[in-house]
Amino acid sequence: NEQIVLAKRPDGVPGDEVFRYEEVETDSPGVGELLIESVYISVDPYMRGRMNDAKSYAEPFKIDEPLAGHVVGKVAESNADGFESGDVVTGALPWKKFNTVPSDSVDKVPSTEVPLYLYLSTLGMPGHTAYGGLLNIGKPQEGETVVVSAASGAVGSVVGQIAKIKGARVVGIAGGPEKVKHLTDNLGFDEGVDYKADDYAERLAEAVPDGIDVYFENVGGSVSDEVFNHLNRFARIPVCGAISAYNSKEDNGPRVQTKLIKSQALMQGFLVGQFKDDAKNASEQLAKWIEEGKIKSEVSIEEGFDKLPKAFRNLFTGENLGKQIVKVSDA
Ligand code: NDP
Structure with missing residues (x-):
């Protein structure tokens, strides 16, 4: 298993020295837990704020701990009711190839008929x-x-x-x-x-x-x-x-x-x-507009877990067109 941690706090656009790769063990899921393989990992501008040591609406990332953000993953092993291996889930998870987490920290996606990265972009x-x-x-x-x-x-x-x-x-x-x-x-x-x-x-x-x-x-x-x-x-x-x-x-x-x-x-x-009470309605409406062809979703995909830092920087250099995603696995 691999993870990317925050090695130091950035000054300006985060360079490679801000990120550190580490090999780590994979825990098997305990009762109520899932082992999830990351398939698509999202990079988002708000994460830049979390890299500073400043109070904000989201907690600062901690030095030497993995960065985290929205992920679409596949259940590799389930030890939780209601989930089986192969289920596609989404949630906010650490930047790791595999995460072992309580099942209530992720949600099953409503449909696997659409491109899954949409759950990190227009449907996310x-x-x-x-x-x-x-x-x-x-x-x-x-x-x-x-x-x-x-x-x-x-x-x-x-x-x-x-x-x-x-x-x-x-x-x-x-x-x-x-x-x-x-x-x-x-x-x-x-x-x-x-x-x-x-x-x-x-x-x-x-x-x-x-x-x-x-x-x-x-x-x-x-x-x-x-x-x-x-x-x-x-x-x-x-x-x-x-x-x-x-x-x-x-x-x-x-x-x-x-x-x-x-x-x-x-x-x-x-x-x-602040709009979470209306989230279900919003998801349904957005899905309908996509299906009707009224909303198109452009995506820029970087391939490989090691591309996360570059993909993140794309947001600030403008190299992305549409949603910037990193594809981590073919699972
Ligand atoms: P984008 O997919 O729009 O990617 C960022 C884009 O910002 C780049 O492609 C670039 O486009 C543009 N950009 C980067 N630096 C500059 C700059 N210095 N001056 C002008 N444009 C710049 O990101 P998102 O759609 O994910 O996010 C868009 C905004 O929404 C961000 O400000 C983000 O923080 C905010 N946001 C707020 C949320 C909230 O709850 N309030 C939730 C989600 C996002 P170009 O090539 O055109 O310059």
Whole structure:
């Protein structure tokens, strides 16, 4: 068995020295436990926060202990009622090839007819984040303009597609011409704007002739400063993330206050967990939209357990398109 532990706390984007591989024993499952083989492991931006020794909504990772995150795995051995070997499960688990855990720390997936990585993307935490934040806080109405940043990513791509389903005009902000083209050509966005281009501000202004009613915030910093110049009266801003700040040593704000007053806009931070009472409903609706072809889920897959650090860094270099996943096993 192998695991990856946090060797030291990162300064900026986590380099290889932050991660350490270790060979470890595999425990056989005790009563009520399962031995689970990791098949797909998710890397997510919020894990960067957990690498710091700072109080937040999620506990900091401990030095010399395995990193952890969402995993789709197969039961290799069951010593628990209701599970048998071969069952596909998902849960938050340590970065190990095999985990021995109590059966109540994972859930069986509702269907194995869909690609299993979807339980880490659109049918998992990122999809629920998009659904919950957009519909509960953004509340897009037909004909309104919705803008989303990190638009080609796991959360942003779903935000834009749900906003289209709700009849909004959708503008996505992403880095580079290829990603921007993907938004309009493959995901059905009305416009894509490249924040890395020199004419970003002009192109954004052109893309929102009627102003912005909903801004789904994933990025923060100077990308969003431009967005805030176009807020309509009573605009809504679900604040999901601020990825431009996660590795940054600069002060990235806040600098939105005067713009909120002028527009009387509502800006509300949220965590996906706050929508858990509606999670079943959200899962069913997202699955239905996928089945109907109304939501497409792009995925970037790195192959091999040893690719976890690189895959994690892809989130901050923008090398991923759609959800970044690591495939660990063919099980
Ligand atoms: P993505 O799949 O969107 O991957 C991250 C993307 O962010 C990259 O592909 C890159 O795209 C963009 N990015 C990275 N660094 C920067 C930067 N400095 N400036 C601008 N863009 C950058 O990740 P997720 O969809 O998983 O997460 C998106 C956001 O949602 C994150 O901020 C995350 O923390 C947040 N989140 C919040 C949750 C909550 O409960 N509140 C739950 C889940 C996610 P590009 O090439 O376009 O730059």
